[in-house]
Amino acid sequence: MTKKVAVLTSGGDAPGMNACIRAIVLACERADYAIIGYQHGYNGLLNQEYCLLNNNQVHNLIQRGGTVLHSARCHEFKTDEGAKKAAENLDELDIDTLIVIGGDGSFKGADHLSAFWSGQVLGLPGTIDNDIGGTDATIGFYTAIETAVTSIDKVRDTADAFERIFLVEVMGRHAGFLALHAALASSADYVILPELFEKPDVTLECITEQLNERRKQSDHISYIIVLAEKLWPGGIDNLAKALTEKTQSEVRPVILGHVQRGGSPVSEDRILATKLGAYAVSLVTKNVSGVMIGERAGQIVEVPLKLTWEESKPLDKQMVTTMKTLMNERYA
Numbered sequence: 392m393t394k395k396v397a398v399l400t401s402g403g404d405a406p407g408m409n410a411c412i413r414a415i416v417l418a419c420e421r422a423d424y425a426i427i428g429y430q431h432g433y434n435g436l437l438n439q440e441y442c443l444l445n446n447n448q449v450h451n452l453i454q455r456g457g458t459v460l461h462s463a464r465c466h467e468f469k470t471d472e473g474a475k476k477a478a479e480n481l482d483e484l485d486i487d488t489l490i491v492i493g494g495d496g497s498f499k500g501a502d503h504l505s506a507f508w509s510g511q512v513l514g515l516p517g518t519i520d521n522d523i524g525g526t527d528a529t530i531g532f533y534t535a536i537e538t539a540v541t542s543i544d545k546v547r548d549t550a551d552a553f554e555r556i557f558l559v560e561v562m563g564r565h566a567g568f569l570a571l572h573a574a575l576a577s578s579a580d581y582v583i584l585p586e587l588f589e590k591p592d593v594t595l596e597c598i599t600e601q602l603n604e605r606r607k608q609s610d611h612i613s614y615i616i617v618l619a620e621k622l623w624p625g626g627i628d629n630l631a632k633a634l635t636e637k638t639q640s641e642v643r644p645v646i647l648g649h650v651q652r653g654g655s656p657v658s659e660d661r662i663l664a665t666k667l668g669a670y671a672v673s674l675v676t677k678n679v680s681g682v683m684i685g686e687r688a689g690q691i692v693e694v695p696l697k698l699t700w701e702e703s704k705p706l707d708k709q710m711v712t713t714m715k716t717l718m719n720e721r722y723a
């Protein structure tokens with residue numbers, strides 16, 4: 392065997408991480424590289440907790456949610472001592488390439504490790520938030536949209552039955568990709584996004600005006616508002632209370648939460664994960680390190696890790712315009 396590759400999954404798990412591990416393992420076997428998997432994110436790297444991987448272990452894996460390597464957050468790895476220890480452990484096992492599947496935090500960790508380790512470090516974007524610069528989508532994003540949309544469809548059934556206002560909180564950390572996509576695809580009535588949020592009073596006023604216009608057309612309406620997490624001061628319950636007072640209507644809050652992280656990956660995520668995983672392995676003999684492999688406009692790209700968190704990633708302009716026309720500013 393000419394090379395030895397290690398892979399780990401870190402940070403928030405995302406549907407498609409297993410598909411990515413599978414592609415990496417098969418591509419390594421094809422190239423006659425040894426492949427190991429570190430478990431529990433960077434904790435495994437610090438504790439030499441790993442397993443040898445081969446095609447038997449990744450059989451029937453592509454459709455499974457979560458990550459067979461497990462994931463974690465690891466504070467010790469953020470320190471110089473932690474990164475040095477990880478570098479020593481990688482050298483002890485003669486690892487040539489470390490592939491990190493994770494979000495921007497995990498990439499900061501991978502970049503930090505590069506300062507102490509001379510081996511090849513590659514990142515693959517795995518997060519439901521899609522908040523990583525340099526790639527149009529991240530592994531897990533499409534499945535999370537699907538999960539949120541399916542849930543909002545169900546919320547609408549009961550909202551219609553009772554003619555109620557519902558607030559549905561979706562994940563995304565500090566980015567509104569998941570909220571915007573889920574809101575558009577589920578034909579929600581209003582969406583509150585971090586990228587466009589100004590003041591609670593302004594938003595409340597705007598929602599009330601929209602509701603009043605709708606009620607002029609019909610007394611019998613339901614109304615679905617998608618709220619991006621970590622945005623409303625005091626949280627979704629505060630918004631529900633404020634809306635109840637302002638509109639004299641029944642308002643019910645629903646937090647979709649970690650449900651959005653689970654489930655079998657949709658085809659888009661499986662394909663993205665498989666393409667990026669196999670491509671990463673094709674770089675093992677190349678003189679390239681400290682990059683994330685992403686996809687832009689259908690093309691695979693290699694992006695310096697730093698850009699993945701330094702480069703701002705805006706919401707799609709046309710989607711925002713469409714959302715305003717059909718939802719937030721429908722009666723403006």
Ligand SMILES: Nc1ncnc2c1ncn2[C@@H]1O[C@H](COP(=O)(O)OP(=O)(O)O)[C@@H](O)[C@H]1O
Pocket residue numbers: 401402403433463464465466467468469470493494495496497498499500501503518
């Ligand atoms: N600035 C940093 N320096 C070194 N390691 C980091 C840094 N930020 C995050 N990490 C490592 O990456 C892990 C995952 O990061 P986190 O932000 O929780 O998730 P994600 O990768 O999904 O964004 C952290 O627990 C830590 O071990």
Ligand SMILES: O=P(O)(O)OC[C@H]1O[C@](O)(COP(=O)(O)O)[C@@H](O)[C@@H]1O
Pocket residue numbers: 402403404494495496517518519520562563564620652
């Ligand atoms: O699982 P935890 O620690 O509660 O974290 C929740 C956060 O993780 C996510 O699900 C995924 O975020 P990351 O991929 O950046 O870790 C966010 O949407 C959410 O804010």
